[in-house]
Amino acid sequence: MRPKFIFALISSAALILGAALFLKQHLQNASAPPSIAAEIKSPALVTASNTVTSVAPAPTFIPPAPVVTNILTPEQHQEVIDAETDRLQEWSVNDDPASLSNILADLTNSDKEIRVAAIEAAKQFGSADAIPALKAAAETTDDVREKIDYLEAADFLSLPGISDSNVQLPLTPEQIQANAQRDAERLAHDQDEVKHHIQDNNPP
């Protein structure tokens, strides 16, 4: 009786183990591996046009191509953002079309910090040529705050510059008096600030 019982027990255990292995293998084949998302994606260049050149294509679903990139640590991610922000600042003080193109390309960067820096760079570059791209970028976001930022930048660039109004008119006596009063107020304010700094930062 005893050897029979042991044989039956071993057989059952082997059967259960075999079934488990089969199921595991089957389930692995059925599930796809998770895709790795890119930390920073380079955006496509924004082209602004009011002309419709083609009709809408037939609704065919095209699965996105798998993107394989390294996953960045938060520090590395910040370094990427800082480097691109530095580049944007450099482009913003140039006045060549290539710099403007680079700035406009970053208006639709996948990273919000870079998009914000690109909006500021467009304002600093100061060309009305950026207006269509800013308006187009405003259409790409559902974030109301960001939409406003794009449109405000476009409005900003549509204004004449302060350097275009540099014809100086003579001051009236009232203006001269008001200026003197403001200068005195500013001086008093500066002295208060210095005093406050000294008080604050002196060791007790």
Next chain:
Amino acid sequence: MKLTKILLSAAVAGAMAFAASNASAVTTFPMVKLSLSGSLTFSTETATTNGTAIKSSSLKTVSFNSQKLIDRLNASPTFVAALTNQFSSTLSNSVPKGSYFVWDFYNEELIITNKNGFSFTLDSNKSGDDFGYLDYFDDYLTGTWSKNGTTDAGSEDDLIGVYFYFNDNNGAEIESYGQATLHWTYAPMTAGSQKTTLSASMSGDGYYATANNSNNNEAASTFHASGSGTATDPVTQNPFYVWDY
């Protein structure tokens, strides 16, 4: 004799240690590379007669960014004279192309500089003329922060009142009060110091502004600035919010 030498050596060593500890406590802050922008709305206040009706001219709005402010300065005879005086050369009569503004945060100074060594402080310069500055108000400072108790690495977010002033001494003048957000990040401490990054973003509204001396009354202006900078700061002054109070 031997005892005197030992005491003397101890005194010298003590003095050196004291000097070194004081040196490491020198106040430094990141210099913030700043992008400035805004607008001015004003009336030229020139009445025109149209038949029987008399009316003023319409309001006019102009914009400024960092480059346009620099352009205004370059067009100002007072500024050109200040540059010439600063560098003792008539060849230095304009801000070089590619220059930008930097905010010397602690000293509340605006500096125009570039990568080739040009540097001109708008307020504290040799001429005695004041072309602008950016103040912050300690009295209107609040913030939140967190630091690692072992490494001292951390971050901080502050809100603070600011005042922007620009004057080309040739007709353009802007005064704006506003609020700034200061985002600080501190790297792990090394020998009493830590790499500190300051990102500032601010905006404000006008107190007084004129584009060309032509407006009789105060004009409305808006002001925006943002940028960041990095320095190696003493650990003791981080968080800034706590240190400043």
